[in-house]
Amino acid sequence: MLAAQAWFLDNGNLVAAALRLAVHRDTLTHRVQRIEALCGLSLDNPNDRLDIGVALMIWRLSA
Numbered sequence: 001m002l003a004a005q006a007w008f009l010d011n012g013n014l015v016a017a018a019l020r021l022a023v024h025r026d027t028l029t030h031r032v033q034r035i036e037a038l039c040g041l042s043l044d045n046p047n048d049r050l051d052i053g054v055a056l057m058i059w060r061l062s063a
Contacts, residue, residue: 003031005060008053012043 002021006028010016018028032043041048 003028004035004052004056007032007043008056 003017006017006020007014010020014025014028014032018025021028035052036042039048039052041052043049043052
């Protein structure tokens with residue numbers, strides 16, 4: 001979940017999110033693509049972004 005959180009915190013900026021996580025941009029790109037594949041959602045779609053964002057908030061609040 002850290003990859004998705006970083007992506008959201010940096011408003012979809014992969015370079016900034018990769019720096020936040022101390023990983024290469026390509027590594028983060030691969031992780032984001034994996035998240036999309038596992039969830040069956042696309043972070044390019046605003047409705048899907050909302051769904052993932054809400055899921056992350058619920059996950060953070062329940063932890």
